[in-house]
Structures are given as C-alpha cells and as structure tokens.
Amino acid sequence: MLLLIFSGLISCAEKREEPVQNLAIIPQPAGVIQTDDTFYLNNKTKIGCSGELESKAAYLADFLGTATGFNLEIIEESGKRNVISLSLDSSLKDLGEEGYKLEVQRKRIDITAFSESGIFYGMQTLRQLLPVQIESKKIVAEFHSWTIPCVSLTDHPRFTWRGLMIDCSRTFWSKETIKRYIDLLAFYKMNILHLHLVDDQGWRIEIKKYPELTNLGAFFPEKYDEPAERHGFYTQNDIKELVRYALERNVTIIPEIEMPGHVLSALSVFPELSCGGGPFEIHPFFEGPGIHEDIYCAGNEEVFRFLESVLDEVIQLFPAEYIHIGGDEAPKDRWEKCPRCQRRIMVEGLKDESELQSWFIGRIEKYINQKGKKLIGWDEILEGGLSETASVMYWRGWLTQVPKEVVEQGNNLIMSPTSHCYFDYDYAAISTEKVYEFNPVPEGLEDSLRHLILGGQANFWSHIDRTEQGLDKQIFPRILALSEVLWSPMEVRSWERFENKLQTHDIILEESGVDSYRKSESNGK
Secondary structure, rough: HHHHOOHOOOOOOEEEOOOOOOOOOOOOOEEEEEEEEEEOOOOOOEEEHHHHHHHHHHHHHHHHHHHHOOOOEEEOOOOOEEEEEEEHHHHHHHOOOEEEEEEEEOEEEEEEEEEEHHHHHHHHHHHHHHHHHHHOOOOOOOOOOOEEEEEEEEOOOOOOOEEEEEOOOOOOOOOOHHHHHHHHHHHHOOOEEEOOHHHHHHHOOOOOOHHHHHHHOOOOOOHOOOOOOHHEEHHHHHHHHHHHHOOOOOEEEEEEEEOOOOHHHOOOOHHHEOOOOOOOOOOHHHHHOOOOOOOEEOOOOHHHHHHHHHHHHHHHHHOEEEEEEOOOOOHHHHHHOOOOHHHHHOOOOOOOOHHHHHHHHHHHHHHHHHHHOEEEEEEEOOOOOOOOOOHHHHHOOOOOOHHHHHHHHHOOEEEOOHOOOOOOOOOOOOOHHHHOOOOOOOOOHHHHHHEEEEEEEEEEEOOOOOOHHHHHHHHOOOOHHHHHHOOOOOOOOHHHHHHHHHHHHHHHHHOOOOOOOHHHHHHOO
C-alpha cells in the first residue's frame, strides 16, 4: 500500500515506460515515462505563467496551499528552478483542446498545452502524482516538503463528451452538492455535467416569466411528508453561479428541459397545456405511476408559446452549445384521443402519433437552432424520423441497432446505455468492472463514422437513492472506471492496473469526503 500512497518517495534504477504500478493516475494517460528522480514541492516553490494563464495559476496555488500551508508565489516564467511552469504552445495543436504535456524534473515542473483546458488537465494529473494527503481540507503539519515522482507524460482524451447526468427533479440536490460534484468530475477529467431539471416530480429551474413553475411545481404536497431538502429549485442566480464555477473547472453544464412527456410538474401548474385539462398534482416517484399518460398537447399553440418562452430564459443562462429536450417515454394515449392533436396530424400530413412526436421535436429544434444552439434528445427522438442536425443520447441498451442507425444517418451520438452507464442500478447489475469493459464505439462500426460518436455519459436517476451518501455510493467508484473508458486509449487500459490504482483513490475519495461504494462495502454496509 505504501508504494501506492507515497508514490513521490519511490525511485527506480532507470527510465521506464508505463505500465508501472506506483503511478495511480486515473484516467490512465496516453503515454508516460517515469525516471528515478524526485521533485520536492516546498514553501519556496513558485508558479510561473504568462498573464493569460494567471487564473489557472491562482487555482493551482489555492489548491496546493490548502494542505501544504504554502503561500506559493505566482511569477512571470523566466526559466527558474523550483518552479511549476504553465505555458501555452501552439505546436501542440495535434493534442487537441484538452491534451497536454507534463514534465516533472528534479528541479522544475512544466505543464504545456495548446489551450487552457489542457493546462487545467495537466494540473489534475499533477495532483494525482502528489501524496494523497494533498487532498486534505486542512494543513498536513508533518509535511515540510511534498514529493512528486519525475515523469515525462503526453496525454489527450479519446472522446470529447465525458459526462455525468444527475437527476435533480425526482430529488432536489443543493447547490453545494452540485459544486462538489463539479470538483470531482474535473479531477477525473470528466467535462460534462448534464442536469435533469424537469420531470414529473419537480420543476427545478426558475423561469421569471412563469414564477408559478417553481412556487408550486418545485414542492411536493404536504401529505407526502417529504424532507425539506428534497424540495426546491435553482434560482437564475444559482444557475449563473454554478455555470461560472463549472467553466472555471473545464466542465460544461448541459440543461435538460423535458418534453413532450415527463412534464407533470408543468401540467400541475398549467393544466391547460395538456390534452385533457387536469387537474394534476406532483408526487414522489413511488407514490404514483412511473410514467404518466398526460403530456403536452401537440395540437395546442399555447404549448409552443410556453416552451419557447421557457427556452428563451434557459438559453440565456447556459452558454453550452447544446440544450437537451428529453423526448423519452412519451405515451401517445392522450394524443390518440385528442381532437386538437388529431387535427395537427391531418394538417401537417403526418402518418401517426409517432410522426407527431417527431414533428413536435422538429419544431422545437428549429427554434433552438435559431437561437444558436443544438438539440440533444434521448433515443426516442428517432421515432417518426430524425432531423439532420439533432444529436442522440442512446440509453435503451436492449435496442442494439440504434447506435448504428443514428450514425449511418450522419447524426452525432452520445453513448449512455442501461447496460453499462445507469448508475442508479445496483452493483450486482452494473459492477465497476463492467463499466470498465464498456466500449462506446459500437461493434462493427465503419471507421469513417467513428467521429460521430461524441463520447459517453453515466446517468443517475434519483428515485431510489435520495441522500448525498446514497448518491456518492452509486456513482463512486464507477465514475472513475468510466473516466478511463472515455479518456484513455484502448491500448493503455488494463483492468488489473486500474483495480490496483483504486486502492490509492479509495483514500483520495475519503480525503475528499466521498462515501464510495467500496468504503461502504469494507464497513459491511
């Protein structure tokens, strides 16, 4: 265990290429050479950078200062010793926006990258080369200097979309919890946080034009006796704060505003947007149907005026390129019996209710595109026809032809199947090892189409585990396995080595206040 924890104290007789057992870096870098020297981080160490990287240097100084107690000075780089140098290099363009080089030598450390994102990820790798106590939230008095093994490391991600979805509707998660998860995602080089903000159980984002959505639709009726922390919503100022916090850590927040189904939270406030007119009432997940038949009325123009007004405010809050509109599990029962929906089918020359859903999504997509955004939907948006510009998030793992069908039509695809990526499932169904075995590229896919696979994402639906401890247990350590799946080249991945590295990351996660599944297992829970 000491070999894993105090990796900075170990030397070796000669240069060696990975795999080596004493570098517990997750996700595994694309290429590493370790030498037999050590860099000592002490209170005389400085951080060197150009002016454009001062914010990144300040982030690193603040982080390192917490456990070390060192007040590391930020200087303009001038080739000095005992310095951590951050610099941009246009010649590293081939490593992409998120790639970087990390050189740890006995007298200095250099992190170079094509962009600031790469610099940030180089700093996360540097954190993992330090003794695990660096993650402590208080000064570790016994360390007067901190050892870092000397390495030469070149790294870049396999996929551009490396995400986690947290369901904030069925259970509201505090702003502080979301920030904690942003920090953890960034540490493991995950770059997408998808927030499921609207569902039958609650409307969780303030819309100023419709204050009733959160005044009423964000709180369960008293008869259900729900704990106070499970109700609530994010104000627009909260969202701005979270977006800013995430962007500083190279994490993009993707909002999901469900439609046309999973919208009881909206219909309970505005029943006139349904086919039947209500009344409706939100409820905790297990206190009613898992999927409600009542959805937005596709024949009612007021529905589209409402959704466009909502999207106007959402788009202003999130700088992300994408807006997720759900599109999953929308029963057509009400549409089949609704005169307005049937008239819409006739007027638009549609074949059936499946094409009506496609028409609904297409109309919303056109509006989103006019606002400079792109649409993502769950794979049900294929039903009735898919537009040329929509991106698909594949979740129904049992429909094995869907991924190939999407990319053969030329659409972008994000892989998130129930078989490997549903982190509300228990570990008997989806073990950490099973997550690690996941390959987001469908078997037999032509090389010419692989660029359409943006990456993958884990999904956590919050109807079962509704406490922070439960959230942590379901996501950790599986998200570490997914981070390596989505970042590391296939040829450098090894389950045995990854499992060995988890011993170190168990301690890192504990230092970070995470109640992981492995911790609960070891405690017999």
